[in-house]
Amino acid sequence: MASITAPTIGEGKVQPQAPSLRIQDYLRWTVDHKIIGVQYIATALFFFVIGGLLAMMIRWELLTPTLDVMQTGEQYNTLFSLHGTVMIFLWIIPVMAGFGNFLVPLQLGAKDMAFPWLNAFAFWIIPPAGLLMLAGWLVGPPEAGWTSYPPLSTLYSADGQTLWALSLHLLGISSILGAINFIVTILNMRPEGMGFWQMPLFCWAILATSIIVVMATPFLAGALTLLILDRVAGTSFFNAAGGGDVLLWQNIFWFYSHPAVYIMVLPGMGMLSEVLSVHSRKPIFGYRAIALSSMAIALVGFTVWAHHMFTSLTPELRIPFMITSLIIAVPTGIKVFSWLGTIWMGKIHFTSAMLFALGFLSMFVIGGISGVMLASVPVDIHVHDTYFVVSHLHFVLYGGSVFAIFAGIYHWWPKITGRMLDERLGKIHFWITYVSFFFTFFPQHILGMQGMPRRVAVYDPQFQTLNVVVSVAGFALGLATFVLLANMVSSLYSGKRAGANPWNALTLEWATTSPPPAYNFVGDPAPFADPYGYGTRESKEYLETLDKRFPPPVDDSLALTPNPQGTGD
Amino acid sequence: MQQNLLEHKPTRKELQDLRNKRTGLFIFQLSWILVFVCLVIVNWQLRSSSASWPPAGVQPISPVLPTVATVMLLASAWLVRSAAQAMKADEISAFIGRWWGAIGLGIVFVILMAYEWAAIPYSQVYSDVFRMMTGFHVVHAVAIGLFMYRVGRSAQVGLYHSANFWPVEGAAGLWYFVVVAWLLFYVVLYLV
Numbered sequence: 028m029a030s031i032t033a034p035t036i037g038e039g040k041v042q043p044q045a046p047s048l049r050i051q052d053y054l055r056w057t058v059d060h061k062i063i064g065v066q067y068i069a070t071a072l073f074f075f076v077i078g079g080l081l082a083m084m085i086r087w088e089l090l091t092p093t094l095d096v097m098q099t100g101e102q103y104n105t106l107f108s109l110h111g112t113v114m115i116f117l118w119i120i121p122v123m124a125g126f127g128n129f130l131v132p133l134q135l136g137a138k139d140m141a142f143p144w145l146n147a148f149a150f151w152i153i154p155p156a157g158l159l160m161l162a163g164w165l166v167g168p169p170e171a172g173w174t175s176y177p178p179l180s181t182l183y184s185a186d187g188q189t190l191w192a193l194s195l196h197l198l199g200i201s202s203i204l205g206a207i208n209f210i211v212t213i214l215n216m217r218p219e220g221m222g223f224w225q226m227p228l229f230c231w232a233i234l235a236t237s238i239i240v241v242m243a244t245p246f247l248a249g250a251l252t253l254l255i256l257d258r259v260a261g262t263s264f265f266n267a268a269g270g271g272d273v274l275l276w277q278n279i280f281w282f283y284s285h286p287a288v289y290i291m292v293l294p295g296m297g298m299l300s301e302v303l304s305v306h307s308r309k310p311i312f313g314y315r316a317i318a319l320s321s322m323a324i325a326l327v328g329f330t331v332w333a334h335h336m337f338t339s340l341t342p343e344l345r346i347p348f349m350i351t352s353l354i355i356a357v358p359t360g361i362k363v364f365s366w367l368g369t370i371w372m373g374k375i376h377f378t379s380a381m382l383f384a385l386g387f388l389s390m391f392v393i394g395g396i397s398g399v400m401l402a403s404v405p406v407d408i409h410v411h412d413t414y415f416v417v418s419h420l421h422f423v424l425y426g427g428s429v430f431a432i433f434a435g436i437y438h439w440w441p442k443i444t445g446r447m448l449d450e451r452l453g454k455i456h457f458w459i460t461y462v463s464f465f466f467t468f469f470p471q472h473i474l475g476m477q478g479m480p481r482r483v484a485v486y487d488p489q490f491q492t493l494n495v496v497v498s499v500a501g502f503a504l505g506l507a508t509f510v511l512l513a514n515m516v517s518s519l520y521s522g523k524r525a526g527a528n529p530w531n532a533l534t535l536e537w538a539t540t541s542p543p544p545a546y547n548f549v550g551d552p553a554p555f556a557d558p559y560g561y562g563t564r565e566s567k568e569y570l571e572t573l574d575k576r577f578p579p580p581v582d583d584s585l586a587l588t589p590n591p592q593g594t595g596d
Numbered sequence: 597m598q599q600n601l602l603e604h605k606p607t608r609k610e611l612q613d614l615r616n617k618r619t620g621l622f623i624f625q626l627s628w629i630l631v632f633v634c635l636v637i638v639n640w641q642l643r644s645s646s647a648s649w650p651p652a653g654v655q656p657i658s659p660v661l662p663t664v665a666t667v668m669l670l671a672s673a674w675l676v677r678s679a680a681q682a683m684k685a686d687e688i689s690a691f692i693g694r695w696w697g698a699i700g701l702g703i704v705f706v707i708l709m710a711y712e713w714a715a716i717p718y719s720q721v722y723s724d725v726f727r728m729m730t731g732f733h734v735v736h737a738v739a740i741g742l743f744m745y746r747v748g749r750s751a752q753v754g755l756y757h758s759a760n761f762w763p764v765e766g767a768a769g770l771w772y773f774v775v776v777a778w779l780l781f782y783v784v785l786y787l788v
Binding site: 141142145203206207208210211214215216241242244245246248249250252253256262263264269270271272274275278279 | 612615616619620623624626627628629630631633634635637638641642645646651720721722724725728732
């Protein structure tokens with residue numbers, strides 16, 4: 028990146044005013060990638076609340092070692108089955124797709140995704156699929172956990188399990204269509220002057236994620252097809268009595284679902300690279316290492332699935348899968364150290380976005396270390412099916428993915444809505460979340476090592492004290508989310524105007540109005556040569572040019588006119 | 597009118613769109629073929645976890661009729677390919693003959709496989725996996741065949757020509773997909 032220049036941004040052209048979008052614009056079919064992105068995020072947030080309520084009921088039940096809230100153990104099974112499925116398939120995966128949809132074309136300076144119609148179609152599969160999943164309550168919800176191992180999912184679970192499988196099938200198709208769109212957009216629609224090595228790291232992360240989606244999700248489709256046939260057509264693929272094989276499901280399911288955990292975390296890692304660099308005003312450390320480690324994770328992710336089956340696997344295969352599972356910590360470690368190198372000696376601004384990004388760093392590392400522990404066969408056999416596993420997966424999925432999503436929301440909300448989120452509420456949200464998250468999930472390590480099994484409503488009374496700690500912290504964690512939701516609502520009505528580039532960032536999504544107009548840019552925007560070149564003279568000039576094109580907003584309280592974009596002279 | 601269209605020089609956006617569609621179709625083929633690969637793996641695992649394959653007392657399936665069907669499918673792929681080339685050379689009548697020929701061969705393939713599907717006696721997981729694989733494949737063949745039929749009808753009214761051939765190319769790409777998917781299944785169901 029030798030030739031860093033401050034390019035012109037649509038110089039000599041009239042810059043459009045930010046559009047004023049109304050609620051109803053978001054409630055109908057449209058092919059605008061920005062609106063589709065928001066539709067994804069809003070739908071996912073709805074399911075986040077549903078999944079969260081289910082988690083609250085789980086924790087309420089577990090306050091005591093006996094059944095009290097639930098009448099039967101089966102009822103309890105339905106809680107964690109739907110909680111897991113909703114959080115994974117209807118919250119994290121769609122919300123990441125939402126950020127990808129909103130940001131990828133903007134970061135590439137494109138007018139839209141490669142296939143706008145397909146993009147809308149992929150989104151509109153999700154709400155009906157989600158309702159199909161929840162409709163399980165009408166016919167007897169699934170009871171086999173989000174992993175749905177047969178024979179629990181074939182011989183014992185109610186009809187809701189069939190709806191579960193159909194719903195997942197639809198969500199998988201939506202994912203594949205979305206991923207094809209991302210890959211084509213990133214491969215074919217980069218602007219002139221943006222090679223792969225000038226691409227924002229978020230786009231790299233979405234590219235790696237999409238490659239995993241198109242390679243792994245077909246296996247989920249295959250497995251679900253068999254499951255549905257076993258349930259409704261009387262076949263016996265998973266039924267040993269009919270010549271089938273129960274381990275068949277575990278193999279195919281994990282061949283999808285282990286890579287799927289990287290589907291859930293890689294986009295978050297992409298967001299982190301953006302947020303950490305912008306808010307510590309420093310070039311990203313190890314750009315190529317971060318980009319290539321995403322690809323390495325995508326690749327190695329396909330070779331580790333059987334570590335979920337150490338207890339049911341042929342013993343000779345344990346060691347090879349243990350080795351591959353340990354190896355995947357290497358590219359992840361490369362990322363973590365690159366991020367530390369990024370903020371090291373930086374001018375850190377402790378904004379809400381930055382706090383959540385730092386929260387990700389600390390919590391994800393804990394989850395990563397417990398992951399390395401679980402990758403080693405002896406430890407895994409000791410803590411298999413205990414709360415240790417529950418703790419690990421929540422550290423990486425909540426402490427990792429969800430913290431990154433929160434960081435992303437605080438960082439890109441101004442771009443999406445044109446208004447700032449309240450920083451004070453943001454910090455309250457962060458600190459309650461950070462502390463209560465830790466006390467919700469860290470004690471579960473101890474419970475697991477002491478032998479408390481997961482997926483039970485009735486447990487040994489010796490575990491009660493820690494379970495009460497976990498439940499109380501869990502309730503606080505649940506409530507903290509409403510601080511964010513309240514912040515979002517109040518920002519929509521009375522948030523401070525954001526302007527085009529409130530964080531002084533260099534990537535292209537900030538080189539247009541907030542929210543961006545239809546088709547995003549006037550003319551073809553020229554990207555700044557180094558998207559993370561903070562602190563250089565050229566970047567200062569570039570940002571000054573941007574400020575001239577898109578004047579920062581006048582403070583609402585001082586302005587006489589309601590026009591937030593200044594006079595636009 | 598036709599003449600004007602033929603002289604139409606594609607804009608930058610049209611070229612971009614065509615490139616996107618080609619990349620998109622390629623990734624779709626690459627991705628969705630993996631469902632068929634997955635089902636091949638399912639077949640292998642069921643096979644390796646049972647004592648004998650086919651299970652004791654069950655007749656193996658005769659490969660004669662399916663081999664005939666496979667040859668027809670390959671011939672249809674060849675016809676589709678030459679039809680698409682004819683379209684790019686604006687030889688519309690040659691296109692139409694070959695295209696309907698390909699669809700005809702496809703229909704014969706589907707009928708033969710439907711007979712096979714119905715004729716196999718029930719033998720627990722052995723017949724289950726056979727019916728699941730052939731059924732899953734035929735669903736794709738029929739869906740893509742219907743799309744080819746629509747493309748053929750549109751071509752008959754003169755909608756496509758050398759400057760506007762994407763639906764033909766796309767349908768052909770999907771039909772190759774059907775053929776490759778079938779070859780995977782053919783090998784695992786009848787040959788090994």
